[in-house]
Amino acid sequence: MATAGLPTRLAKEDVISFQHVTSCGTATAVSVPCMFSVLNHDNYNAITARHQEGLLDVLEHAGIDVSWKDNDGGCKGVCDRVEHITIDPSKYPQQCAEGTCYDSVLLDGLENKVRNAKHDTVIVLHLIGSHGPTYFKRYPEKFRVFTPTCDTAEIQDCSQQALLNTYDNTIVYTDYILSRIISVLKTNDLQHNTALLYLSDHGESLGESGIYLHGLPYDIAPAEQKTVPMIMWMSPSYTEHHNINRECIVKNAENKEYSQDNLFHTILGMMSVTTKTYQPGMDILAGCENGTAH
Numbered sequence: 679m680a681t682a683g684l685p686t687r688l689a690k691e692d693v694i695s696f697q698h699v700t701s702c703g704t705a706t707a708v709s710v711p712c713m714f715s716v717l718n719h720d721n722y723n724a725i726t727a728r729h730q731e732g733l734l735d736v737l738e739h740a741g742i743d744v745s746w747k748d749n750d751g752g753c754k755g756v757c758d759r760v761e762h763i764t765i766d767p768s769k770y771p772q773q774c775a776e777g778t779c780y781d782s783v784l785l786d787g788l789e790n791k792v793r794n795a796k797h798d799t800v801i802v803l804h805l806i807g808s809h810g811p812t813y814f815k816r817y818p819e820k821f822r823v824f825t826p827t828c829d830t831a832e833i834q835d836c837s838q839q840a841l842l843n844t845y846d847n848t849i850v851y852t853d854y855i856l857s858r859i860i861s862v863l864k865t866n867d868l869q870h871n872t873a874l875l876y877l878s879d880h881g882e883s884l885g886e887s888g889i890y891l892h893g894l895p896y897d898i899a900p901a902e903q904k905t906v907p908m909i910m911w912m913s914p915s916y917t918e919h920h921n922i923n924r925e926c927i928v929k930n931a932e933n934k935e936y937s938q939d940n941l942f943h944t945i946l947g948m949m950s951v952t953t954k955t956y957q958p959g960m961d962i963l964a965g966c967e968n969g970t971a972h
C-alpha cells in the first residue's frame with residue numbers, strides 16, 4: 679500500500695500492516711470459504727467446509743451478533759446462516775452503474791450499526807476492492823490520481839504503466855474506504871472497544887512474466903497471486919481491554935509469516951470465544967498480551 683510520494687490515509691492511522699501473508703487460494707471462490715473455515719490451505723476441501731460450522735456459525739452460537747454485507751458477488755456459502763445484506767444497486771444511483779457498486783455502499787448504515795450495537799458484534803464487509811479486469815470501474819473519478827489509466831476490460835490493449843496506474847488507483851480508493859471505516863470505529867471506541875481486521879482474498883498478476891489477473895492453480899501460481907495484504911487497527915480501549923502488547927504485534931507483523939489460516943483463530947481470540955476448535959498457536963494476537971513472555 680505504500681505508494682511513493684502519495685500521503686496515504688491509513689499511514690496516518692495507527693494501523694499494523696502484516697508484511698508476509700499468503701492466501702489459501704488464488705480465486706475468490708476458493709479463498710473466501712477457506713478463510714472462514716477451520717480447515718486450512720493444506721487440507722481445505724470445499725465439500726467438507728460446506729458441511730462444517732464455519733467461523734460465522736461459531737461466533738453466532740457464542741451469542742455474538744454477526745452480519746455480512748456484500749459488494750463482491752456473494753459470500754460463497756459462509757454467511758448462509760447469519761444475517762446477510764446484499765446491496766441493491768438501484769438504491770445507490772450515484773455509487774452504482776450496470777449492477778456494480780463502489781465500495782462506499784458498504785459504509786451506508788455502518789455508523790448506526792456500530793453505535794447501536796447491544797452485544798458483542800462482528801460485521802463483515804465484503805469489498806469488491808481491486809477485482810479486475812475492469813479496475814477502472816472500482817473507483818470514482820476523484821480517486822483517479824495516477825494517470826494515464828486503462829479504461830477498458832481489454833487490459834492487453836493498455837500500456838503496462840496505464841494498467842499499473844489503474845490498479846494503484848483502486849488501492850488509493852480502498853485506502854480511503856478503510857480510513858472511513860476506522861473513523862466510524864474511532865468515534866465509537868469508548869462504548870464498544872472497536873477493532874478492524876482487513877484481509878484480501880488473493881493477489882493479482884499485472885503482467886509480470888506475461889501473466890494477468892488471478893486464479894492460476896496454486897502450485898504454479900506466481901507469488902503476486904498468493905501474497906495478500908493484512909491490516910489491523912485496534913482502538914486504544916480495545917488494546918487496553920484485551921491487555922494487548924502492541925509492540926509485540928508490530929514486531930511479529932514485520933517478521934513472522936502468516937496466512938489466511940490465521941483468520942479463523944484470530945477472530946475467535948479477538949472476540950474471546952472459547953471453543954475446542956480454537957487453536958491459540960494460530961491466533962495472531964495470542965502470546966502478545968502484556969506481562970507474558972514472547
Ligand SMILES: [Zn+2]
Nearest residue numbers: 705706879880
Ligand atoms: Zn477475489
